[in-house]
Amino acid sequence: MKPSVRKQIGVIGAGICSSETRALAEAVGKEIAKKGAVLLCGGLGGVMEAAARGAKLEGGITLGILPGACREEANPWIDIAILSGMGHARNALIPQSSDALIAVSGEYGTLSEIALGLKMGKPVVLLESRWKIEGTESAKSPLEAVELAFRLIEDGTKRKLRRGIETNEV
């Protein structure tokens, strides 16, 4: 009954995008749900909607952190809506709440979330990115992106554990 802590994976990308990008985002959402993780996103259209749709089609759980204050702005595939009412400052909440980020293409808003994720020390995987940013990893397919994200989370946990053992914290 106690919740086992599910991984939370943030999918970030633009609110308006091509159908090819939508297809990639939906496939990313599906893989995240298949792995039993919660999908976090910005709750709006484009990449956010496609990823949430993918996750729901596989029976996953989706959470949208919206910039505005209206439930009606959430796309129809969002289970739980956080209405931040905070505008652009909400861009800090998705990286902060995610164990790893997957960026599918993306514009300036996405770039700000990538940068914040890196600053917070989160794994960041790029799919079809127009930017090259040191510290991120690139994937060639939705499946590779999700597997890479999970591997990087695990590596980070092991690193922390090892450090704990060496310093007698564990």
Place this chain on the structure above:
Amino acid sequence: MKPSVRKQIGVIGAGICSSETRALAEAVGKEIAKKGAVLLCGGLGGVMEAAARGAKLEGGITLGILPGACREEANPWIDIAILSGMGHARNALIPQSSDALIAVSGEYGTLSEIALGLKMGKPVVLLESRWKIEGTESAKSPLEAVELAFRLIEDGTKRKLRRGIETNEV
């Protein structure tokens, strides 16, 4: 497969409280889960933990919006953790994201959330409150608090619909 929009009920109260207050909060959490709503809270101890525990014991979904940036600070009954990293400013996120608020006892932090909820036009139900604040409703039991919250949400929706009909917006 598409998510039906579940109600989101915020339970607010202090991080340290008496066992009587904990029992009330747990009962509130149970009633919220029985009605199929998502329980939102601040994710920490005291009232937040008791309410989340109640909801999980009834198979509900729980979401914690934490002031800090560490998953480990969430109580063990939180399914999904929003790590706001925003300190006290996170107090605006719970009222904004809730269809109604139920305050169980509470200190200054709770008072700020009650006030913000009222400012946002949300129904606010008080249980065992030390404050009397116009615009809030009082309940005598956890069951009454939850039923009152749902009734007030419904009244608000009807009022909006009626206004829409009168003004030809619907």
Place this chain on the structure above:
Amino acid sequence: MKPSVRKQIGVIGAGICSSETRALAEAVGKEIAKKGAVLLCGGLGGVMEAAARGAKLEGGITLGILPGACREEANPWIDIAILSGMGHARNALIPQSSDALIAVSGEYGTLSEIALGLKMGKPVVLLESRWKIEGTESAKSPLEAVELAFRLIEDGTKRKLRRGIETNEV
């Protein structure tokens, strides 16, 4: 040339108010400027505008922390505008950035700032308040409110210093 650290006093109150309340707020703003402190407020109309006007008439410095993202929303007496774009969450920024708060009358938004100020351990002085909240102090005039605020700041500083001396931190 190095800035001496000026006190920062937050004046909070509603965006729409009576002319009597405006007069009180303007007098509060004047006293703050006379004491060489910076006036912080929400940057909009009503109490915020009157207090900022008072401070400017005495040659003081005024700072408005606005909920929106447009400079044009600031009242004409604001020297520096912080455009938070954060909506109601900006209500945490004024108490956090103030050495003391003075509430002039006020509605729910003001109540949320009073509560957050108390939670943060800041001195809170009420003038013409409709609420009685333990932990706050009441004043009978603008001059008394400002003098009380400064005295409470000084007492807090002394208390911290004394604690530091006792625990050898200073």
Place this chain on the structure above:
Amino acid sequence: MKPSVRKQIGVIGAGICSSETRALAEAVGKEIAKKGAVLLCGGLGGVMEAAARGAKLEGGITLGILPGACREEANPWIDIAILSGMGHARNALIPQSSDALIAVSGEYGTLSEIALGLKMGKPVVLLESRWKIEGTESAKSPLEAVELAFRLIEDGTKRKLRRGIETNEV
């Protein structure tokens, strides 16, 4: 007595940097003060401290928007400190409150502010940047950076005015 609206220029960059970068930032701060604009920054060390120092040496006004909640964390050249207590989410406040941004070198935090500034439609000038990002402008010296920032602000204002005239809004 009424405040003339001063331009607000945000200077962004890392909290730890080389002495060459510090020298550039200080020169940027000086030019901003000479032009009578308010300098906005993150209030901490490195680029933020050097820029604020430069502005104060020329008699300017400096404002720091800090991630934390302690006045003591501000560098000694900050006149007014906004204690956001919001952690990384404060990175949205500097671009939002600035008429233009000047980035001096910088790390991931700076990149997030550049991206948010571009998303908000603000002019962004880069000095000694390791990133090439479309939509930004590059400068070769502190003086050129500040002059470019002011020119871009003016161009934006003219563009808005012209649009207003064409659409009869003015």
